[in-house]
Amino acid sequence: xxxxxxxxxxxxxxxxxxxxxxxxxxxxxxxxxxxxxxxxxxxxxxxxxxxxxxxxxxxxxxxxxxxxxxxxxxxxxxxxxxxxxxxxxxxxxxxxxxxxxxxxxxxxxxxxxxxxxxxxxxxxxxxxxxxxxxxxxxxxxxxxxxxxxxxxxxxxxxxxxxxxxxxxxxxxxxxxxxxxxxxxxxxxxxxxxxxxxxxxxxxxxxxxxxxxxxxxxxxxxxxxxxxxxxxxxxxxxxxxxxxxxxxxxxxxxxxxxxxxxxxxxxxxxxxxxxxxxxxxxxxxxxxxxxxxxxxxxxxxxxxxxxxxxxxxxxxxxxxxxxxxxxxxxxxxxxxxxxxxxxxxxxxxxxxxxxxxxxxxxxxxx
Ligand SMILES: C[S@@+](CC[C@H](N)C(=O)[O-])C[C@H]1O[C@@H](n2cnc3c(N)ncnc32)[C@H](O)[C@@H]1O
Numbered sequence: 001x002x003x004x005x006x007x008x009x010x011x012x013x014x015x016x017x018x019x020x021x022x023x024x025x026x027x028x029x030x031x032x033x034x035x036x037x038x039x040x041x042x043x044x045x046x047x048x049x050x051x052x053x054x055x056x057x058x059x060x061x062x063x064x065x066x067x068x069x070x071x072x073x074x075x076x077x078x079x080x081x082x083x084x085x086x087x088x089x090x091x092x093x094x095x096x097x098x099x100x101x102x103x104x105x106x107x108x109x110x111x112x113x114x115x116x117x118x119x120x121x122x123x124x125x126x127x128x129x130x131x132x133x134x135x136x137x138x139x140x141x142x143x144x145x146x147x148x149x150x151x152x153x154x155x156x157x158x159x160x161x162x163x164x165x166x167x168x169x170x171x172x173x174x175x176x177x178x179x180x181x182x183x184x185x186x187x188x189x190x191x192x193x194x195x196x197x198x199x200x201x202x203x204x205x206x207x208x209x210x211x212x213x214x215x216x217x218x219x220x221x222x223x224x225x226x227x228x229x230x231x232x233x234x235x236x237x238x239x240x241x242x243x244x245x246x247x248x249x250x251x252x253x254x255x256x257x258x259x260x261x262x263x264x265x266x267x268x269x270x271x272x273x274x275x276x277x278x279x280x281x282x283x284x285x286x287x288x289x290x291x292x293x294x295x296x297x298x299x300x301x302x303x304x305x306x307x308x309x310x311x312x313x314x315x316x317x318x319x320x321x322x323x324x325x326x327x328x329x330x331x332x333x334x335x336x337x338x339x340x341x342x343x344x345x346x347x348x349x350x351x352x353x354x355x356x357x358x359x360x361x362x363x364x365x
Contacts, residue, residue: 016242016269017298019076024321024328025293030054031317033297034306038273038283042293045265045286046095051103054284059105061180061260061281064251064272066113066243067096070126073241075268079289086116086126090133096265097138103263107180109255110140113148113243115168121161131171140173146226148247154232170228170247183223185253190222233271242268248275256281270296274303 025031030053031040043050068075071083084092100110112134116124134140147167154166196208203209230246248271252262258280264272267285273296276283283300287293297308297317308317321328 017295017302019289019291019295020326021291022326023290023294024317024324024326025290025297026324027290029290029293030311031293031297031308032311033273033283033300033308034277034304036309038277038300039285040267040270040273040293040296040300040308041286042288042290043286044288045099046092048095048099048102050286051099051265054286055103055261055263058103058261058284059108060103060263060284061105061108061256062111062252063100063104063108063263063265064111064113064248065264065266066241066268067093067266069114069117069241070124072117076289076291078291081288086124089126090129093130094133094138097134097140100265101139101175104175105180106176107178108174109143109179109251110173111146111247111251112171112173113168113247114171115165118159118162121159127169134171134173139175141175141177143172143174143179144226146170146172146228148243149227149229150232151229152231170251180255180257182254182257184221186250187221187223189219191219193218193220193222242271245271245275248272249279252276252279252281267296268292270299273300277304 025042027042029042031042032038033040039054041050041054043054045051068081068084070086070089074083075081104110112130114127114130116127118124131142135142146169148170150166150168154164157164195210196203197210198208200208200210228247228250230244233242233244248262248264252275256262260281261284262272262276262281263284265286267273267287269292270285270287273283273285277300285296287296300306301308301317309315310317310320313320315323318328
């Protein structure tokens with residue numbers, strides 16, 4: 001029987017730094033982080049000039065993002081962000097999707113995490129419109145819809161006609177049929193694997209499954225499903241809605257190689273940059289709010305134990321803070337920064353639910 005020591009262990013939460021009242025970052029600042037590899041631009045990701053400046057001709061293997069959920073949040077009002085009405089959302093997002101298309105590698109993958117809210121007892125349909133627009137108007141291929149199942153089971157509520165939400169979709173888009181796919185990087189060792197071969201001519205669905213005989217084919221690597229199990233990270237720091245690092249980690253591992261560029265146009269607290277950096281990829285991203293950019297700089301420099309340098313000025317974050325007369329808080333503790341990376345089971349990445357010490361377990365049925 002397989003034992004899963006690492007997955008059962010209690011893991012400390014990663015501490016996300018608080019957003020400062022007076023940020024060091026100013027709009028237009030480009031921070032080069034950790035040997036100047038990772039790039040963070042304080043700008044509007046709908047602006048093609050800003051996106052071209054961030055990328056400087058590079059292409060991303062994976063773009064993974066969670067944009068504003070229409071009118072559900074205000075984020076940092078000082079950034080000029082205006083919540084977008086559901087009925088305007090697809091039009092607003094078009095510039096984002098165009099800019100993503102301009103910097104995604106031809107065999108790259110783009111993952112979009114967004115879920116519509118409900119109003120007056122009905123879910124909005126704007127995310128459906130958005131998904132359709134990607135394919136029918138903007139030239140994207142729709143690879144799959146992954147499910148992020150929230151292992152903390154969602155926020156309870158007593159709605160009159162529905163139950164609490166405990167999952168969110170992650171839409172996977174690409175530009176061409178052949179994409180970079182590293183299934184083995186997220187597969188796990190199993191004693192009971194199906195046999196399949198991509199060359200099996202009898203498999204019309206493309207699954208490559210060999211025959212329909214007995215299921216067990218012995219030991220090998222079993223692929224995960226398209227359900228990612230991860231706890232929601234809500235309420236961390238003063239950025240209200242970071243997604244769990246397990247989401248970008250899965251997408252990065254499965255669809256890119258070390259050294260590839262990974263990007264997020266809506267960086268928020270910088271989860272994608274941290275995940276990319278810790279997986280030996282190069283993280284790029286934009287964030288509209290100068291205060292959240294400070295959070296990203298402090299979070300990534302703490303995770304990598306490195307410095308951030310302002311492009312063009314060749315000054316560190318601390319030197320820029322001093323020059324601008326802004327107090328800079330000490331970086332977040334390094335001891336908990338890798339807390340939510342991928343766990344391993346028998347030497348392989350493991351995406352199953354986390355058990356936490358002292359937490360009541362569900363009643364067996
Ligand atoms: C849902 S949050 C992203 C959270 C992020 N995934 C994380 O883990 O922290 C959306 C972010 O997009 C930022 N934002 C909103 N409009 C933007 C724009 N036009 N360009 C860049 N960032 C924007 C907001 O300030 C907010 O931080």
